[in-house]
Structure formats: C-alpha cells, structure tokens
Amino acid sequence: MLHSTITPSAKRAAFRARLASGELVRMPGAFNPLSAKLIEEKGFEGVYISGAVLSADLGLPDIGLTTLSEVAGRSAQIARVTDLPALVDADTGFGEPMNVARTVQILEDAGVAGLHLEDQVNPKRCGHLDGKQVVDEQTALKRIRAAVEARRDPDFLIMARTDIRGIDGLEAAKDRAKALVDAGADAIFPEAMADLAEFAAIRAAVDVPVLANMTEFGKSELFTTQQLADVGVNIVIFPVSLLRLAMGAAERGLDTILAEGSLTSRVPEMQTRARLYELVDYAGYSSFDADIYTFDLRNNHN
Known part of the structure; x- marks a missing residue:
C-alpha cells in the first residue's frame, strides 16, 4: 500500500547481489507507476525507465529535450511504488561533467538503483537511428569519472552506454567499453549490437555486467532471454515495449x-x-x- 517498504539502499544492494549471482536480470520498461507495479507482480527482477518513453509520454521525440527534473520526477514516482530495483536512462547526463555529478545525486535521491550515461554528442538521438555522433574518448571517460566521484551510495550502479558500434564498428565498441570500465563504470550497455556474436564479444572484452537492449523495430534482432543468457548477458531491457502495446x-x-x-x-x-x-x-x-x-x-x- 502507498509506497514500497524497501529502502532505496536495500534495493540497490539486492540489485548488485543479483548481478553478482550471474543470473539474468529482466527489466521491462515501465511507462508509469502502475505499469511498474504490474512488472513486479508478474515476477520480473527489475524495472527500466526509458528516456524514449518519457519523451514520448510528453509528446516529444527522443533527441535530448527532456530535463533532469522531468526524468527525476517520473523516476521517483516509479521507484516509490515497487520493491524492484529501477534502472533509469540518464541520456548524456544533462550537460558537462559537473551536471553529470548533479544528475547522479538527484537520481540517487529519486530512489532508483542505478543509471546509464551514454557517449553521444548532445543533442542525442535514439540509439537505433542512423546519423548518431559520439564524443571523443576523453569526454566519454570524464562523464563516467564525474558520475563515480559524485556517487554517495557505493551500491548505486553507474552504467556506461556506448553508441560507437554503429559509427566505427565492433572493435571500436570493445575498446570504448574497456576504457569506460577502467574509468569506473560498473556495467556496460553496448547499443545496437548486430547479433549474438557481438554481445559475446563485448562480454569477453570486459569483466562487468553487460546489458542487452531488446527494443522493437531497432538494429538488433529480438533475441530470447535464454539466448542472451547463453552468451553471458546479465541484464536485458525491453524499454518501449509496454508503451507500444498500450x-x-x-x-x-x-x-x-x-x-x-x-x-x-x-x-x-x-x-x-x-x-x-x-x-x-x-x-x-x-x-x-x-x-x-x-x-x-x-x-x-x-
């Protein structure tokens, strides 16, 4: 009734423990608090909060127009009603490294279990559209270092997303993923992988959890949760699926x-x-x- 009785810190610790177990964490995207309650009731392990969904819900394209306040407000509403850990899309961190640091602390206060930051140029665009641009490696690493330094709860998950695969290829994605982990990223989100072999290649390149984005109408085939688990993926998100169905x-x-x-x-x-x-x-x-x-x-x- 009302809100979750589990504290944000306890949700974060449980999320970390689940990831450490090696079992796949399935995180459908909640488009509102009620859908988050449904995700929990159906037995999933986590809730994803998609930037694309939040943008669409506001009648906006997913090109970096939403604000930190809008993302934090909806994240807090969703995180409060579920006992599950919530992972939120923080786009490029809403500005320069100092803005990234504030983003981390604001989203910690919102009660989510973690966030992911991407290496696109601002204004960003959907990761499965053509014409993306990524920042240079040092800029990408500064974002992650700022996020790690700003974090107050050590269990708050800071995930790095890289979109470089669609621009410079798989080898560049592997190199960028390694560098992001060295900068302090707790997990890697390699966007728009072409096939299972590419997910496996990222898995082999880093020693932190790897996320697969199973968004419909995108660059990646819609692999099953078992297929993804078999190549070592640790988290799978279905970011816009429930909104599309609704x-x-x-x-x-x-x-x-x-x-x-x-x-x-x-x-x-x-x-x-x-x-x-x-x-x-x-x-x-x-x-x-x-x-x-x-x-x-x-x-x-x-």
Missing part, C-alpha cells in the same frame, strides 16, 4: 469508437475494474481506513 491498443480502441460508435466489442480486451483495484490494492487502503479512522461523527454538531 498505445497500439489505445489507437485500436479509438478507431473502434469511430467505426462502431461504442467500445462494446473491445471490452473483453480491457483490464477489468476488479483487476485494476487488485493491482492498486484497494483492499489494503480500505483496511487501513477501517483500522485508523474509527471515530464516530454522528454526535458532532459543530
């Missing part, structure tokens, strides 16, 4: 109103009122009210 259903519903004049034919596809009430724990709130608000107002004439 928006697809919403569009079909609107078309049905236009075509049929009502949503009668779509009702079987909808989440029921009972299921919604179960997910938001109406029963828990009702019990809380009954136990706390026990006073009798019948004789109150003021």
Whole structure:
C-alpha cells in the first residue's frame, strides 16, 4: 500500500547481489507507476525507465529535450511504488561533467538503483537511428569519472552506454567499453549490437555486467532471454515495449469508437475494474481506513 517498504539502499544492494549471482536480470520498461507495479507482480527482477518513453509520454521525440527534473520526477514516482530495483536512462547526463555529478545525486535521491550515461554528442538521438555522433574518448571517460566521484551510495550502479558500434564498428565498441570500465563504470550497455556474436564479444572484452537492449523495430534482432543468457548477458531491457502495446491498443480502441460508435466489442480486451483495484490494492487502503479512522461523527454538531 502507498509506497514500497524497501529502502532505496536495500534495493540497490539486492540489485548488485543479483548481478553478482550471474543470473539474468529482466527489466521491462515501465511507462508509469502502475505499469511498474504490474512488472513486479508478474515476477520480473527489475524495472527500466526509458528516456524514449518519457519523451514520448510528453509528446516529444527522443533527441535530448527532456530535463533532469522531468526524468527525476517520473523516476521517483516509479521507484516509490515497487520493491524492484529501477534502472533509469540518464541520456548524456544533462550537460558537462559537473551536471553529470548533479544528475547522479538527484537520481540517487529519486530512489532508483542505478543509471546509464551514454557517449553521444548532445543533442542525442535514439540509439537505433542512423546519423548518431559520439564524443571523443576523453569526454566519454570524464562523464563516467564525474558520475563515480559524485556517487554517495557505493551500491548505486553507474552504467556506461556506448553508441560507437554503429559509427566505427565492433572493435571500436570493445575498446570504448574497456576504457569506460577502467574509468569506473560498473556495467556496460553496448547499443545496437548486430547479433549474438557481438554481445559475446563485448562480454569477453570486459569483466562487468553487460546489458542487452531488446527494443522493437531497432538494429538488433529480438533475441530470447535464454539466448542472451547463453552468451553471458546479465541484464536485458525491453524499454518501449509496454508503451507500444498500450498505445497500439489505445489507437485500436479509438478507431473502434469511430467505426462502431461504442467500445462494446473491445471490452473483453480491457483490464477489468476488479483487476485494476487488485493491482492498486484497494483492499489494503480500505483496511487501513477501517483500522485508523474509527471515530464516530454522528454526535458532532459543530
């Protein structure tokens, strides 16, 4: 009821322990707090907070237009309602190294378990679009060093994302990943890998957890969680999937109103009122009210 009873530090420690175990961490993207509760209930190990989803939710393209305050606010809303660790997309850190340092501390305060910072030039663009540019290696390393230095909770995960594969190839991605780990990155997010062999190559190049991005309509094939685990991937995200599913259903519903004049034919596809009430724990709130608000107002004439 209300918020998670697990502290942010405990979620971070649990996330670190899960990664250390070698078991795959599956992190679907939550597009709001309610979807985060659903992800937890279904038995996943973590929640991902996508910059692309946040941008789209605001009606904006994913080109670095969102602000730190917007990202931190939505991250806090999502992290508060789930016992799962949340990993958030912090784009390029919202500025220069000092801005990156502030980003880390603001997102620590938001209660997430970790963030990832990318090596794109600002304004960035979706990692699966052509025309990306990456910063030089020293600039990328400064971002990670600033993030590590600013971190107050040692369990807060600082992940480095590199987009260099789509520009300079796999060997450059391996070299950049190694350098980012040397700069202090706790994990590596190699964006837009072409196949499983490329994920395996990154896995062999570094000794920290590796993340796979299974976004639909992108550069990477949609490998199964077992395929990814078999090549040593530690975290898999499905960043925009739930939003795409929800928006697809919403569009079909609107078309049905236009075509049929009502949503009668779509009702079987909808989440029921009972299921919604179960997910938001109406029963828990009702019990809380009954136990706390026990006073009798019948004789109150003021």
